[in-house]
Amino acid sequence: MKIESRTLPVTIFSLTALLLILTEAVHSQPFIRDSLCITLNHDKTANSIAMHIDSVIDERDEAPHVLARDEIIKYSFIPLDLVIYTQRTLADAIYESLSHSPTADTFRSLTLGITQFKLTKVTSTLIYPHYQVNAAINLYQRDATGERHCAGQLLYETMIRAPIFKNNYKTGLERVIAKWQQEFRADLSSDVLSDFCALDNFRTCGYSGRPANLMITTNAAIGTFGETADLQLYFSNREARPWFYRSGGYNVRYRNADDFESIEFGLSNDYLNYRFHPNWVFQGKSLIMIGFNRWKDINVKKHKLYDAMIADYSLGQLIQFNPFDRSSLVCGFGLQQDVMYIYSKGIQINVAIQFQAGIKL
16 A cells, blocks of 8 residues: 555654644653763873973853753653763863873974764664763864964764663763873874874865764655654764764654554664775664554454554665765665554564655755
8 A cells, every 4th residue: 555645744744743732742841950070080091292382272151160960860760960070171181181191392383172982882683782971072273473373183982881780870971081181182192283084084174964864864764564654863073993882862653564554663773884985874773663553444343442553663775865064965775674563463574665856954
């Protein structure tokens, strides 16, 4: 059974309205506030970096002592808006960790500007649970008049695996920060600024990209058990390396099968990407969804109350046109696999071909 063309605008409008309602409902939930103090240790055994760092400035729209804000679940069901902070300011902590840098009259001097610093713990259905640092550091030079000019930016997406049994949130965050500090020091090991251009995570100033791109995509799939239409919305940080992982956002799916229709909402949205070309990305995605059914044969067949619900675990593999580091239209094609459960039908497996179109803002 195919979706009639005249119903397609109504379907897209309905999915958009549901997505906006869901977004407003989630953001209107009140959270209990809590705080966590993190220790930023300075590795005294670390070798001296080649560049001289004359100062570190914090350019974030955030309090100088706050490292990040996160949301966690306490006592299994209480949501907490967690403020992660340090006793010293973030700028001072980074500057002290680079205190072994040589003197300014020996090597080229740089001023560092912190434009992004985000700490999170990620639980994913695609990769192992991990702690993650997303950071963006501007590199500034001074000319003969003393005026500061941006020479480039270093981007970071540092991850460490979270232990399964010994799961200490504070220790995990401190460990991933320590690993990021090691990567950052390694990037500052050259005494020639032009060498930074060879780094995968280096970006020139004046770029047209943003700290995070808003991805809005629609997917249409045709498979063994009917058709599906998805509307997806999520934010994607700027890419710091060829492999990059994104999660969160919102997903709404309309399903049209032979004997029922359904509207499904995403509970978990995960995207694992690999950029193999400046314009092309391979994307694997995992969605956990739950929704409501409307049976087409209700006049001739009785259905139990349990049949009003559908649970769906969906996987997808896409070749996606997605130009690097700029806003653009996106499109793709690939495969989709759904493992669906409805009480009267049991478990069903749907294999489909999917097509994607959208925009990256």
